[in-house]
Amino acid sequence: MPETPTITSSELGSLWLTYQQKTMILRMLEYFIEKADDVEAKNIMTGLYGEINPYVGKITEIFHSEGAVIPLGFSDQDVNKDVPKLYDNGFDIMFVRLIKEISMAMHSLNITMSYREDIVILFKELTSITQKYYNLCTQYLIKKGMLARPPYVSMPKSVEFVKDTNYLGGLTINPFSEKRPLNSVETAHLHHAIESNVIGMQMIIGFAQCANEKEVKQFFTEGAELAKSIIKEISETLLIDNIQAPVSSGGNPTRSTIAPFSDKLMMYCTSLFCGFSMGSSSLGTAFSLRNDLPAKISIFMKDIFEYAHRGAKIMINNGWMEEPPQMEERKQMNKK
Known part of the structure; x- marks a missing residue:
């Protein structure tokens, strides 16, 4: 076995999808950061941009080393930062929070389909970044009163079991x-x-x-x-x-x-x-x-x-x- 085995089809597919998603997110963040009028929101998005941008380079390096063509993904041609704001009132952080939720699911799945240690580590690191910024976005939106909490319920006082099939209803x-x-x-x-x-x-x-x-x-x-x-x-x-x-x-x-x-x-x-x-x-x-x-x-x-x-x-x-x-x-x- 070579010291660094060739990436598998599942690893290639996972990296390819991640490249598409990350280049899309970076372009959208560039616009949202440019138009942000809230300092805290801007800092959250700038921090996220700085942490995920290097991973596009890491994926590019893996493709290069494997002799694979670099995907096009999304480039400067797909964003125009000089146009007026398309969204207001916290949409940028709402969007980032949902994107991070999608990313968490994707990275967790990608880890289960990866076998080469450096790729497993890459997705573990991306998962950690995603969890960090998902929480930052959540706390920001709660503090600003822009995120509705789920309904509350009375706490159970005893363990109950389903008594008949009418429960399925x-x-x-x-x-x-x-x-x-x-x-x-x-x-x-x-x-x-x-x-x-x-x-x-x-x-x-x-x-x-x-x-x-x-x-x-x-x-x-x-x-x-x-x-x-x-x-x-x-x-x-x-x-x-x-x-x-x-x-x-x-x-x-x-x-x-x-x-x-x-x-x-x-x-x-x-x-x-x-x-x-x-x-x-x-x-x-x-x-x-x-x-x-x-x-x-x-x-x-x-x-x-x-x-x-x-x-x-x-x-x-x-x-x-x-x-x-x-x-x-x-x-x-x-x-x-």
Whole structure:
């Protein structure tokens, strides 16, 4: 065995995806830092930029050493820092917090698919940075009153066990039966879904205002309506049990119609959010024991998947979708 083995296909794929994501985040941070009018928010984003920027170089070095082409990712051509603010009232930190949540999930998964020690260490270090800035963003937003906490609940005084299958309730047993109240685990996932979709909706409304291509503008408009419908449906589910849906006081798009980002970058960012939403929804269905909830969430997942699929077609037709490294086409090679 060589001292430093060649990277595997899973390591190559993980590094390639990380390169795409990090170059996108850096471009967006450059704009948000330039437009930040809050010193603490600016310091958080500047610190994050300084800590993750070197990892783009580290990934580039690995690709060089392996003889792999360097991905294009996102460059200075994908950001314009000189345009007016597209978002106001804390959206920059709200966005960074959600991006860090996505990054935590990706880095944790990448560690499980990495075998070479230097790559495992790289993803462990990125995970540590991500956790640090996720917490900084969370505490900032709470202090500023821009982040709604999940609902409180009376503390349990004894251990209870489910006594019969009526606990499952909902569709598959009797759709007309009275449903039990939501438990704390189900409430947590519903609250998180609303919180994520609110930020996604605000982001995509801003994108719709400034997109250059008509087809892209229409795609973003449809995405905002999809997010609204999901927020409305989940909020009604909470209100039935007298639980207040989370309401954020910040993150509003401005009236600007001048794009700070390329259509390519905005489409990729939306695709990333769709993938995160589907993954998060899958987790929500796995831990929801009331039968109506997985059924409802599955419909959301289907709608999000179809929306993301339309977005992928737009990216392909415009030449914006960079192709991940491919496995060898053995059948074609054999024919030759």
